[in-house]
Amino acid sequence: MFSGIVEELGSVKSFTRQGKVYRLAVEARVILEGTKIGDSISVNGVCLTVVSIDKPVIVFEVMSETAQITTLGRVRVSEKVNLERGLKVGDRVSGHFVLGHVDCAGIIRAKGYEGENLSFEIAIGKEFNAYVIPKGSIAIDGISLTIARKKADSLSVYIIPHTLKNTTLGFKGPSDKVNIEFDILSKRKN
Numbered sequence: 001m002f003s004g005i006v007e008e009l010g011s012v013k014s015f016t017r018q019g020k021v022y023r024l025a026v027e028a029r030v031i032l033e034g035t036k037i038g039d040s041i042s043v044n045g046v047c048l049t050v051v052s053i054d055k056p057v058i059v060f061e062v063m064s065e066t067a068q069i070t071t072l073g074r075v076r077v078s079e080k081v082n083l084e085r086g087l088k089v090g091d092r093v094s095g096h097f098v099l100g101h102v103d104c105a106g107i108i109r110a111k112g113y114e115g116e117n118l119s120f121e122i123a124i125g126k127e128f129n130a131y132v133i134p135k136g137s138i139a140i141d142g143i144s145l146t147i148a149r150k151k152a153d154s155l156s157v158y159i160i161p162h163t164l165k166n167t168t169l170g171f172k173g174p175s176d177k178v179n180i181e182f183d184i185l186s187k188r189k190n
Contacts, residue, residue, distance in 0.1 A: 004095030004144025045142030047100025095144025
């Protein structure tokens with residue numbers, strides 16, 4: 001379980017298929033502290049298990065289904081990814097509870113300023129509309145955000161300058177795909 005507060009941007013070193021799984025190697029610094037094989041790390045919002053560490057590179061195995069459903073199946077060498085270590089009992093939760101189980105990949109429809117606020121509009125399948133709660137939480141590429149608006153097939157979020165600078169959202173624009181995990185609380189009735 002995670003909080004959606006990105007600890008650092010890692011850099012993809014490789015993404016290769018080995019048998020029935022893919023191996024994702026990411027260069028990191030901050031998340032290596034205290035991390036051991038078997039730990040869970042959120043990579044762009046996807047909960048992955050550490051299978052190897054050769055500092056500063058950490059390696060994960062990615063199932064074929066995960067590669068197909070999430071944006072991880074399309075990562076490129078040198079691409080930046082959001083990284084967060086799993087929560088420990090007693091840690092402060094600054095975002096919201098994020099499981100790392102991506103519901104869908106959304107497509108950024110628009111990125112621009114509404115007054116002084118930077119806004120991202122993200123297209124989603126209509127079947128996910130029931131999980132979109134205005135002023136509710138959402139994880140986009142593992143980043144805990146608040147939903148600003150809801151439409152039939154999209155949602156909008158505002159991005160503060162700190163988040164833009166310290167996450168992959170600074171590199172994203174229209175037509176880019178992002179991993180979306182709807183808040184577990186929005187799914188409890190459905």
